[in-house]
Amino acid sequence: MTMLKVGAATDTGRVRSINQDSKLVSDRMKIYAVADGMGGHQGGEVASALAIEALESSVTDPTKEGLITRVELANAVVFEKAAGDPDLRGMGTTLCAIALVDGPSGSDEIAWVNVGDSRIYLLHDGRLEQLSTDHSLVEDLRRDGQLTDEEAAVHPQRNIVTRALGLDPEVEVDDGTVVPYVGDRFLLSSDGLFNEVDSDQILATLRRLDDPKAAADDLVRQANDHGGRDNITCVVVAVVDDGGRSATASAALASGEGPGLDSRTEVLPAVDSNGDSGDHAGFDRASAGGLPPASEDLPFGRSTDDLYSDLDRVKRRHFTGRVLAFILAIALVLGVAFGAIAWYAKRTYFVDFAGSGVAIYQGQPGGLLVFDPEVKVRTEVLRSDLNDAERQAVDGQKTFASLASARTYVNNLSAKVSERQDRTATTTTSAPSTTTAPTTTRPGGTTSSTPTTAP
Numbered sequence: 306m307t308m309l310k311v312g313a314a315t316d317t318g319r320v321r322s323i324n325q326d327s328k329l330v331s332d333r334m335k336i337y338a339v340a341d342g343m344g345g346h347q348g349g350e351v352a353s354a355l356a357i358e359a360l361e362s363s364v365t366d367p368t369k370e371g372l373i374t375r376v377e378l379a380n381a382v383v384f385e386k387a388a389g390d391p392d393l394r395g396m397g398t399t400l401c402a403i404a405l406v407d408g409p410s411g412s413d414e415i416a417w418v419n420v421g422d423s424r425i426y427l428l429h430d431g432r433l434e435q436l437s438t439d440h441s442l443v444e445d446l447r448r449d450g451q452l453t454d455e456e457a458a459v460h461p462q463r464n465i466v467t468r469a470l471g472l473d474p475e476v477e478v479d480d481g482t483v484v485p486y487v488g489d490r491f492l493l494s495s496d497g498l499f500n501e502v503d504s505d506q507i508l509a510t511l512r513r514l515d516d517p518k519a520a521a522d523d524l525v526r527q528a529n530d531h532g533g534r535d536n537i538t539c540v541v542v543a544v545v546d547d548g549g550r551s552a553t554a555s556a557a558l559a560s561g562e563g564p565g566l567d568s569r570t571e572v573l574p575a576v577d578s579n580g581d582s583g584d585h586a587g588f589d590r591a592s593a594g595g596l597p598p599a600s601e602d603l604p605f606g607r608s609t610d611d612l613y614s615d616l617d618r619v620k621r622r623h624f625t626g627r628v629l630a631f632i633l634a635i636a637l638v639l640g641v642a643f644g645a646i647a648w649y650a651k652r653t654y655f656v657d658f659a660g661s662g663v664a665i666y667q668g669q670p671g672g673l674l675v676f677d678p679e680v681k682v683r684t685e686v687l688r689s690d691l692n693d694a695e696r697q698a699v700d701g702q703k704t705f706a707s708l709a710s711a712r713t714y715v716n717n718l719s720a721k722v723s724e725r726q727d728r729t730a731t732t733t734t735s736a737p738s739t740t741t742a743p744t745t746t747r748p749g750g751t752t753s754s755t756p757t758t759a760p
């Protein structure tokens with residue numbers, strides 16, 4: 306049987322006047338959660354409190370699916386409340402939670418769920434892993450490769466969330482399960498912690514302080530020491546007994562018969578020595594020194610309208626990016642197709658009349674789309690020079706694969722025409738004459754004609 310020991314702490318921080326974070330520690334149901342509310346007036350406070358209340362009061366099976374259902378119900382509660390009260394319109398909240406649930410094989414599992422940019426970490430075997438993925442603008446841009454880890458760490462809009470409870474009738478919930486082993490520690494926190502305290506410090510604190518309550522208190526203290534620019538909430542859940550699962554797994558690992566303790570962590574992004582999880586936004590935001598000045602203008606402290614405009618801007622930017630990519634892809638395809646048609650249209654030559662003469666055209670007879678044939682070579686062969694068969698042949702727009710072969714054809718045609726014209730001329734000049742006498746040259750250089758008469 307799995308036994309858990311839990312400690313939690315929350316604080317308004319050093320800048321904000323109210324604490325819009327809420328948390329759940331239900332030892333009876335073994336559900337633990339953190340919610341970070343947003344929205345003007347009292348909206349943020351109400352949203353996070355409503356979500357936690359709904360998460361706790363729902364009745365579902367102790368399974369991962371049951372936990373997801375609780376989150377969906379919590380979303381509906383916040384959304385309906387916001388829709389029905391003009392003062393609370395647009396309020397929303399992040400929500401991350403873990404629960405001890407029945408796994409498919411009947412053994413204990415820790416199920417986790419997440420919406421928004423609060424985080425769930427797991428300390429296992431001396432390593433800190435972030436189980437959840439931040440639903441934030443900066444994380445999206447970083448994952449798309451539009452921001453480096455370094456740029457993301459200091460991005461002025463890194464507090465803008467892209468998913469939250471209460472903004473739509475339905476919500477998409479990230480989820481997962483982990484097999485709990487004795488010594489494991491889960492940390493749920495709002496961004497007021499990890500924007501001030503880097504992952505190395507979080508890891509060191511969890512290692513140093515065994516007691517969950519002491520660890521939670523110390524993490525909140527550290528966040529305040531680093532500025533406390535936001536509300537800070539930490540829930541630390543320690544696995545103090547796993548019913549011998551750890552020993553069994555270790556024995557199996559030693560004998561080579563089973564997957565061992567670490568098999569479950571293979572799918573989880575590990576945090577490296579720089580505190581970067583690889584698949585997740587960097588943990589070193591605060592230590593990078595790029596936090597903006599403390600201000601009530603941060604997204605979580607902003608009015609509802611600002612929040613909506615932020616979300617709209619994020620959606621618009623993503624939409625615009627996708628549309629641009631789509632248009633570029635279409636343009637590329639059309640460009641390639643246009644080039645191919647142009648190449649095909651111009652790769653052919655044909656012979657036809659251009660006015661009264663024979664010419665060689667480049668292009669397809671009749672043209673192709675916008676590509677009309679062009680006269681490439683004009684010849685001196687005239688329509689009137691051709692016989693009927695030749696005229697018909699030229700009218701037939703005979704095509705050629707190259708200019709050279711078209712020239713050969715026209716040259717042959719020209720030769721036939723010349724031959725015919727020569728023959729005609731010869732026939733004309735060899736006709737008998739009775740009017741012109743042959744001339745002779747006399748000595749002395751004078752020329753005289755000697756009349757001749759026919760016999």
Ligand code: MG
Pocket residue numbers: 341495496497535536605
């Ligand atoms: Mg916050």
